Amino acid sequence: MFADRVLSGMRPTGSLHLGHYHGVLKNWVEMQQEFECLFFVADWHALTTHYDTPQVIEQNVWDMVIDWLAAGVDPARATLFIQSRVPEHAELHLLLSMITPLGWLERMPTYKDQQEKLSGKDLSTYGFLGYPLLQSADILIYRATQVPVGEDQVPHIEFTREIARRFNHIYGREIGFEEKAEAAIKKLGSKKAKLYAELRTRYQEQGDDEALESAKSLLDEQQSLSLGDRERLFGYLEGGGKMILSEPQAMLTKASRMPGLDGQKMSKSYGNTISLREDEESVGKKIRTMPTDPARIRRTDAGDPARCPVWQLHEVYSGEDTQQWVQHGCKTAGIGCIECKQPVIAAVLEEQKPMRERAQQYLDDPTLVRNIIADGCEKAGKLASETMRDVREAMGLSYS
Ligand code: TRP
Numbered sequence: 376m377f378a379d380r381v382l383s384g385m386r387p388t389g390s391l392h393l394g395h396y397h398g399v400l401k402n403w404v405e406m407q408q409e410f411e412c413l414f415f416v417a418d419w420h421a422l423t424t425h426y427d428t429p430q431v432i433e434q435n436v437w438d439m440v441i442d443w444l445a446a447g448v449d450p451a452r453a454t455l456f457i458q459s460r461v462p463e464h465a466e467l468h469l470l471l472s473m474i475t476p477l478g479w480l481e482r483m484p485t486y487k488d489q490q491e492k493l494s495g496k497d498l499s500t501y502g503f504l505g506y507p508l509l510q511s512a513d514i515l516i517y518r519a520t521q522v523p524v525g526e527d528q529v530p531h532i533e534f535t536r537e538i539a540r541r542f543n544h545i546y547g548r549e550i551g552f553e554e555k556a557e558a559a560i561k562k563l564g565s566k567k568a569k570l571y572a573e574l575r576t577r578y579q580e581q582g583d584d585e586a587l588e589s590a591k592s593l594l595d596e597q598q599s600l601s602l603g604d605r606e607r608l609f610g611y612l613e614g615g616g617k618m619i620l621s622e623p624q625a626m627l628t629k630a631s632r633m634p635g636l637d638g639q640k641m642s643k644s645y646g647n648t649i650s651l652r653e654d655e656e657s658v659g660k661k662i663r664t665m666p667t668d669p670a671r672i673r674r675t676d677a678g679d680p681a682r683c684p685v686w687q688l689h690e691v692y693s694g695e696d697t698q699q700w701v702q703h704g705c706k707t708a709g710i711g712c713i714e715c716k717q718p719v720i721a722a723v724l725e726e727q728k729p730m731r732e733r734a735q736q737y738l739d740d741p742t743l744v745r746n747i748i749a750d751g752c753e754k755a756g757k758l759a760s761e762t763m764r765d766v767r768e769a770m771g772l773s774y775s
């Protein structure tokens with residue numbers, strides 16, 4: 376129950392490009408080897424900004440899942456699902472909204488930022504204000520421990536931690552909690568009980584995070600504890616009550632700034648992208664027509680890779696030898712720009728080849744994708760309903 380579980384979501388608002396691959400998907404593919412992973416299509420989040428263009432969302436959901444699979448996300452390792460097909464997310468969002476101070480949402484940096492950025496759209500809606508809380512529900516409902524996100528999303532994870540803490544604080548107190556926790560400590564056996572108590576004191580009196588971690592791993596190792604006692608002892612460590620919702624960690628995706636065709640960061644809004652499964656001819660054409668060092672007008676002019684967007688792609692795609700060949704050839708006018716671009720074209724095509732191949736079977740037989748998602752939704756639904764049982768009970772909704 377306390378083992379690592381990774382969860383992340385993506386909004387289906389446009390087709391994926393190589394920036395998504397280098398920035399996000401490669402990371403997902405790595406993580407699925409190591410952790411239990413859940414990846415989902417955040418279609419409700421997409422609606423908070425695209426409420427007036429539902430067809431955009433509809434179009435992109437399946438394409439995006441195919442892009443994930445093409446990139447190597449493996450449905451045998453990771454659970455893939457669609458947010459709106461696990462309606463428990465909405466229930467948790469609603470229940471959490473009862474204890475969410477409005478100010479916390481209004482103060483989210485992303486709230487004002489996005490409103491300004493998308494100023495053509497009226498985003499003074501209830502749904503958009505609640506965007507981070509819906510994200511919290513996504514995370515907390517799976518008791519995810521790790522959430523891989525970009526820098527911009529860190530405040531949302533921080534907010535999620537605060538919501539979890541507040542929830543546990545308000546609802547985690549059961550009658551006689553302390554007595555029950557003390558009794559649970561005794562069940563650890565005298566040596567471990569003493570160690571637990573010491574670590575807890577060290578954490579609570581001196582804020583010693585290492586002590587907290589040691590105590591947590593001590594609990595992780597106790598196979599014989601009942602689930603209730605386990606939760607109590609985890610909760611007791613940090614002072615509050617029972618830990619019903621667990622606080623996730625942001626897992627910062629290392630800032631990979633994938634350059635686009637013009638040297639700016641690759642992004643749909645700059646129109647400088649190569650899509651994940653773009654056809655070969657178009658990839659060649661886009662790279663061949665990329666701008667180069669503006670000072671290099673004639674073939675005989677020497678250039679400087681530092682001023683050339685093509686060089687940035689060499690930095691992503693080329694090995695040491697090729698990079699030296701570019702540096703030398705460019706600065707001495709020994710190579711032409713078309714020549715210089717060839718290895719980049721070849722490397723991009725090479726990278727995309729397995730993606731195109733993997734995608735093909737899903738394009739040929741769309742029921743494969745439907746089935747993967749149906750399976751994933753079922754698995755996710757099971758996990759979600761376990762948490763919801765605890766949440767409903769804690770909030771006094773388990774009438775009989
Ligand atoms: N807000 C995230 C983004 O724009 C998408 C998202 C929704 C998400 N729910 C999530 C990411 C839960 C991680 C976990 O990128």
Ligand code: SF4
Nearest residue numbers: 668678683705712715
């Ligand atoms: Fe850019 Fe290569 Fe041309 Fe130099 S030779 S300007 S690095 S494309």
